[in-house]
Amino acid sequence: MNFKSLTLTLLACGAISTASQATTTIQWWHAMTGPLNDKVNELANKFNASQTEYKVVPAFKGNYDETLAAGIAAFRAKEPPAILQVFEVGTATMMNSKGAIRSVATVMKEAGEKFDPKIYIPAVAGYYTSSKGEMLSFPFNSSTTVFYYNKDAFKKAGLDPNKPPKTWPELFADARKLKDVAHMTAFTTDWQAWVQVESFSAYHNTLYATKDNGFGGLDARLVFNTPLEVQHITNLQKMVQEGTFSYGGRKSESQAKFFTGECAMCMGSSSSLAAIRQNAKFNFGVAPLPYYPDAKGAPQNTIIGGASLWVMNGRPAAEYKGVAKFFSFLSKPEIQADWHQSTGYLPLTLAAYELTKKSGYYEKNPGADVSVQAMVVKVTNKSRGVRLGYLPQIRMILDEELEAVWAGKKAPKEALDEAVARGNEQLERFQKISGS
């Protein structure tokens, strides 16, 4: 490149950068991969095209843990993004970092943007709302736990493909048939700590932690080692020994075992629907999770997962106006309905749910409303969700203990007791740091 063209290029760059100064850029850090990442970019593009004042720039920052760590590091370096996506287990950490965040309610009010918290589905928004009724973060992508099963395999095993197991004893019986007749590993689960302990407790209307699972205060302590949970983990350990449960990993690795046809039944997030739809070469069904019929109050509702969008402190005022506009945009029924249908995440507003229902989507895609149904059951204090400090750490502890159970190295009771004890140390530490 000669000097003249270099100068021209530099001038051109200068021209572009001055042109872009007229619009306010809003950084949005997220953890969405694959088809979900495309969808996030599509949302940002749609918003950017709808007006000229603001430009939302999504940036992928790795998985949920890494995105949160990146956000924290950026805040400490005084360069936080305006919007940070934080997974649901990070909620307590964010809520208790008052100086680092700005509540959605405040952002909307200060920007003069119309905001009615009542339009959001209570079970979803409730999780991200403070005890005083202030909506803290924007519930962008909420999922819940559902049950996927391979209809072809059920047929092969001589089971009714339209009758997924309703209860755990039914599931155990079906699993044996799937193994003996269809010669398949019957069962696997994604996110074991979330699905088999957190959501399991809520679904059976029993507490995961005291103080209403942490909603009631920082002095909450873990109590998921009751006979019900111990019995459940013992049953799953038996399945491992029988060869009807194949463990695939701590996160969503196991769904690959399902869509490759290795395992006939899989529990996981409702947001896995897109990936399963894309990869499964067989007929599959989506159903609510099974329960133990002798447990009182079961089935309740399942627990919320996914992530929400937090507004970080320390940005120029103009950006917050744009954030408010963007949140209003995301709340539009047609945007929400499309997001819900293409990703399997829960619709955020009741209007979006109605719109989807009216469009005949649920008739065409049986099973897609299982997640919504699972969440609209009346929520109790035991099933509203789990909101504890250091929950990522607690999940990791549970993962470690459960792995020891599946490997046959620890008895279920011993492992759960140990997980409770180790987890409570984390909670004590969190209480000390968050000081109250």
Place this chain on the structure above:
Amino acid sequence: MEKRVVFNERWLPALLLLPQLAITTVFFFIPAGEALYQSLFRQDAFGLTMEFAGLDNFRVLFTDPGYLASFRTTAIFSVGVTVLGLSVALVLAWFADRLIRAKTTVRTLIVWPYAIAPAIAGVLWMFLFNPSLGLVSHWLKLLGVNWNYLLNGTQALALVTGIAAWKQISYNFLFFLAGLQSIPKALLEAAAIDGARSWKRFWSIVFPLLSPTTFFLLVINIIYAFFDTFPIIDAVTQGGPSKATEILVYKVYNDGFKGLDIGGSAAQSVILMVVVILLTIVQFRHVERRVSY
């Protein structure tokens, strides 16, 4: 004999030292100082509140059985990586040195893995050994081995040890090969004339003469196993199952970045730093005593 260069001005040596000092300051002294400082505090994730904790973070660590177990895991892992990496590399170098045909090709092939990023190496091996998809796992199952490193901690540790050693073999190989080539041919010929067989020649002449190289590699490999193997662990096991592969440096990451326990994580880095300083002291003492450059 000491080599000495005499500078007439004072500013020139200072200037020449400056770039290195600047780099060390920015990438070592400042972060290390920060870690030392933070290890004495209890703080929340965002650094909004800091509470002086004294040595409490350290006390918690040394009463945590998980941390002591991590020390054990690290010891097994680094000894495994070092022994495996050094012995295989030495055997390969011994044979490559005596090759007559296709010398360069063979050497290039052996050095190849060194060019692969650790994370890629991890993923590569993971595909071979993945319990449900892996090719090697398939063979192992045919042999009747119940291969599942997602649940079996011993298998997981063996797997990451294997990968880490494999990555390091090329590096060790290069040094061993250079070491072998610098051994005077006359010595070996004399021994051969005296009737020493190839194995005897190796143990009585080659191995002792290689000892400075071996010692250097030993230290380098231990430091490698302590720190540079992080991406392999992260790609393959993430420290699991049930902490079976959680080496010290991975625990720093887990507690700091996933658990958001900055103080505890900083205390762990300080302990790691002390370990490395000790290793380096040992290395220099021995290198000074045993090796003449």
